[in-house]
Amino acid sequence: MVCHSHSAAFAGKIAIRAMSRSELNTPCAHQRAMDSAVRRHWQPAASLQGVMPAGWWPWLSSSDSLTQRLDHAMRMLDGQGLRVRLLLQDTGPARRDEARMLGIAPRRHVWRREVALCHGDEPWVIARSLAALDLAHGHRLSTLGEGSLGHWLFRQPDLTRSAIDVSRAPLRLASTQPLARTASLWMRRSMFSHGRFRVLVQEGFTPRFQHALEL
């Protein structure tokens, strides 16, 4: 494994626990400590520039449409575009951190949508999006099916997007479909607003994605 030291860029941004002498002597101990510090917490993407591997940076920090970026990268590989696989679309409980982001009580039921963004059969990104029920129904999002939520969102002229947070924790999906068990290496979250409608979009980038783009 190649080990780069990012200690200068990292300093002051994330608290690293004190490392013992034996840990410091193992190869890449510093890198591992940084990785685990990033893993435990959501971090603003902007604070991780120069810390995360360079190839990942545009994918995790860009605020334009991920659907479009992925579709473009897939077509460059073999001419085959992105396919949205719908894994779940229902109403169900939001998790505690999700409810906080949406400004609703914990465990309140919300509109939930989970998808895999695939190249052929290979999931590059898995995603879980949530919106408060009263507002979601007004927008008839249940008719989206295997159309892209991003495609719909980025057509809204008043669309705004919050800052993007990044974490190394894997994105957990509620769907019981086999594709929903796909592991993810990095995830990010951000809130889109269009009028009073707000949707929390969380995206997990998979080992397939890393392999295909040689990141």
Ligand SMILES: C=C(O[C@@H]1C=C(C(=O)O)C=C[C@H]1O)C(=O)O
């Ligand atoms: C938010 C976007 O939409 C993408 C499309 C999704 C869907 O169809 O459910 C989910 C997550 C996103 O990656 C985007 O393109 O940026």
